[in-house]
Amino acid sequence: MSGALINVPARAKRGQVIEIKTLISHVMEPGFRPSSIGVLLPRDIITEFVCTYDGDEIFRADLYPAISANPFITFHTVATHSGTLTFTWTGDNGFAVTEHASITVE
Amino acid sequence: MKADPTIDKGRRDLIKGASALACGMLLLAVRNADATPASMQGAIRNIFGTAEIGRGRVTLDIPSLVENGNTVPMTVSVESPMTATDYVKSIHVFNEKNPQPNVIGIHLGPRAGKASVATRIRLADSQKVVAIAQTSDGSVWSGQVDVIVTLAACVEGL
Numbered sequence: 001m002s003g004a005l006i007n008v009p010a011r012a013k014r015g016q017v018i019e020i021k022t023l024i025s026h027v028m029e030p031g032f033r034p035s036s037i038g039v040l041l042p043r044d045i046i047t048e049f050v051c052t053y054d055g056d057e058i059f060r061a062d063l064y065p066a067i068s069a070n071p072f073i074t075f076h077t078v079a080t081h082s083g084t085l086t087f088t089w090t091g092d093n094g095f096a097v098t099e100h101a102s103i104t105v106e
Numbered sequence: 107m108k109a110d111p112t113i114d115k116g117r118r119d120l121i122k123g124a125s126a127l128a129c130g131m132l133l134l135a136v137r138n139a140d141a142t143p144a145s146m147q148g149a150i151r152n153i154f155g156t157a158e159i160g161r162g163r164v165t166l167d168i169p170s171l172v173e174n175g176n177t178v179p180m181t182v183s184v185e186s187p188m189t190a191t192d193y194v195k196s197i198h199v200f201n202e203k204n205p206q207p208n209v210i211g212i213h214l215g216p217r218a219g220k221a222s223v224a225t226r227i228r229l230a231d232s233q234k235v236v237a238i239a240q241t242s243d244g245s246v247w248s249g250q251v252d253v254i255v256t257l258a259a260c261v262e263g264l
Contacts, residue, residue: 060212061212062208064206065228066209067209067227068176068177071225074224076220077217078218
């Protein structure tokens with residue numbers, strides 16, 4: 001289980017602007033907080049999020065420690081054709097999650 | 107007995123070294139590393155170079171009074187037709203008082219359809235948040251809001 005939730009409309013009209021919502025489970029430890037014994041907790045964040053539509057990149061975000069735990073990102077795209085949206089999150093300590101969602105365009 | 111300034115300095119260094127392990131010192135170190143308006147300007151110039159930054163076209167939607175700085179809903183949108191020849195290339199969000207000035211960097215293309223992105227951010231203090239967008243013709247636009255935060259994020263101990 002990757003802990004990612006994606007909301008993409010299953011159907012859309014050609015040319016329609018659709019809203020895509022993504023949520024992933026991650027601590028996003030900023031690396032500036034001391035633990036209960038006073039030692040600084042090392043940074044552990046997601047650094048990049050990419051969404052591709054049948055292989056073409058439509059959205060990319062560079063994330064910094066100022067993004068809240070369990071990053072939630074909402075963005076838009078034009079429904080051009082039926083296809084697969086691929087979502088990839090990469091981060092510190094080799095974190096990498098890929099999820100897919102398909103859309104039917106009429 | 108008169109204090110020897112060299113001994114005094116040595117003792118001070120020792121105390122400094124010892125207390126560096128303590129949580130309080132760490133917090134102080136973090137405070138010193140806080141992003142200041144100057145470092146925010148530095149971060150902005152790192153990304154946009156010497157480009158002239160115009161006011162307007164960018165709307166930053168954050169509640170002006172935030173109870174919990176750990177999760178602050180933020181929506182940033184840019185007025186743009188989002189056509190193949192006139193679209194928003196990137197949007198970067200900066201803050202003044204978090205330990206780091208960058209918040210998020212967003213890269214869009216004409217296929218976005220609408221230059222509007224929402225996420226949740228952390229704010230360490232009451233401060234100014236600035237969003238800057240670059241369009242396909244190279245012009246740079248900005249929008250900003252002042253936010254009051256009652257419970258700070260980031261530097262709080264566990």
